[in-house]
Amino acid sequence: MPKKPDPRRIKKHRVYTAFEAAEALSIHTQTVLRWIKAGALEADRSCRPWLIEGHALKQFLEVRRSAGKCRLRLEQIFCLPCRAPRVPDGRMADFQLKTPTTGMLTGLCPECGRLIHKRTRRGDLDEIRAHLDVTIQKAEPRIVGSDAAFGRVTFSQEAAGNAKTQVR
Ligand SMILES: [Zn+2]
The missing domain is CATH 1.10.10 (Arc Repressor Mutant, subunit A)
Known part of the structure; x- marks a missing residue:
């Protein structure tokens, strides 16, 4: 290689x-x-x-x-600050399609609370969903990429997820 x-x-x-x-x-x-x-x-x-x-x-x-x-296993995402593979916090993740066949899987590291993401094939989603609660995000027409823009979507999702958890 x-x-x-x-x-x-x-x-x-x-x-x-x-x-x-x-x-x-x-x-x-x-x-x-x-x-x-x-x-x-x-x-x-x-x-x-x-x-x-x-x-x-x-x-x-x-x-x-x-x-x-x-x-990494399919449901794991590598956390850079921790330098370790992590299953997203609360077993919750977002998936945003970037191309017809691939997208970005995003979650929070359960150890350090930071945003973690990895590129994921759409075809793997079914198997990932057996392990994680995945929310599908609508693809943006253009990627004006910054962590801040990426984070906003995910944190609001995360907040909604937490609210649900508390009610339960
Ligand atoms: Zn971490």
């Missing part, structure tokens, strides 16, 4: 074009564009060239590396 790109080559506070990111990582520009188009890597697509925030790219690469090492 080819070596995976090294996240340490990316500067957190820099903004990259796909070309610059590819150069920094010694990979093909098309590879970076493919990650973005697949919805796996968040980028600002409202301008040309598309812009990728260093911290988003770094995190994306770190998750890829770690996930490769520890083989």
Whole structure:
């Protein structure tokens, strides 16, 4: 297997074009564009060239590396701060379709309370739903990716979920 790109080559506070990111990582520009188009890597697509925030790219690469090492189960998401696979808190997760066949599964880490997400195949959803209570989110027409935008949706969902739990 080819070596995976090294996240340490990316500067957190820099903004990259796909070309610059590819150069920094010694990979093909098309590879970076493919990650973005697949919805796996968040980028600002409202301008040309598309812009990728260093911290988003770094995190994306770190998750890829770690996930490769520890083989997540379908219902597990890798938590970066904990450096461990986690089943989302309350066994609840959101799924947002990014392409016709793949989407992003999002939940909260039960240990540190942070947002965790991973790219997931739509075809795996049925099996995941056997383990998790998954809320399907409507896909956004454009990914103007930032953790804040992503988090808002999920936290309101989470709050709604908590309210339900308390009533029960
Ligand atoms: Zn955690």
